[in-house]
Amino acid sequence: MADVAISIKSTLENVTGSKHIYPATFANSGHNYVGYDKTTGKAEAVLVDSVGSFANRIEGELAATGLLPRIAVQVAGRTLSIHELPHRVYDAILRDSELDGQPWRSSTTGEKILASNIDNATALFQYAPLTLLLGGWDSYGGDVFHGAKLARVVSGEIWGRGVSPNFSPINRIRLYFVA
Incomplete structure (x- = not known):
């Protein structure tokens, strides 16, 4: 079976009407630029929304429907659904x-x-269907050849193109203008 993907190129606008956007920030590296030129201060692109962030929002929206099976764990006085756990x-x-x-x-x-595995994922479908949709890896299930490894079926990310980082002298927040 061949891999299939849909790529959509679209002009997006900030819902507030502003020309500024606040891209994803990553620990120890800041923003994810492509082709950043320190001399001009411009970049070809910046990651606005990551695959992981997209998955977190999908999980939240689908879990809020009340249609998903509920597996939860008590942690430090809080009840966390498997849809809230990082893995x-x-x-x-x-x-x-x-x-x-x-x-x-x-x-x-x-x-x-x-x-469960790629050949028989009935239990995942029954108890944790979002793992089939968004992927998962049972890294504790043994070495690299053991333990389920399921690729995500759905992912999404948003890149801003033609960006110029600017620094606010007041609070040092980076603001970006998308050309």
Whole structure:
């Protein structure tokens, strides 16, 4: 089967009407530029919305419908759904928790989910369908050849093209103008 992708090029406008946008910021690296020229202060592109951020919003919207199965864990007095955990159903928080007095990975539900793979993903479909949509990797399930590895089916990112970073002297926030 061949890989398939849809790429859409569109002119987007800030919902506030402003010409400024605030792109994604990453720890230890700042903004993700492509072709940044220090002499001119211009870049070919800057990442505005990342694949991970897109996935987080999709998870939030779909979870809010109330149609998804509910697997949750208590952490520091909070109840977190698997849709809020960074690695979904394969997250260490869930891995290190218990279900009905048993370690999660040894529980009936945990065993079914962890036995899922690309050939038989019925338990993931039943208990954690967003893992099938947004991908997941059971890195604790063994070496690189063991443990489920599911590529994301849906992803999205937004890039701003023709950008000029500007610095606000008041608060040092970087503002970007998209050409």
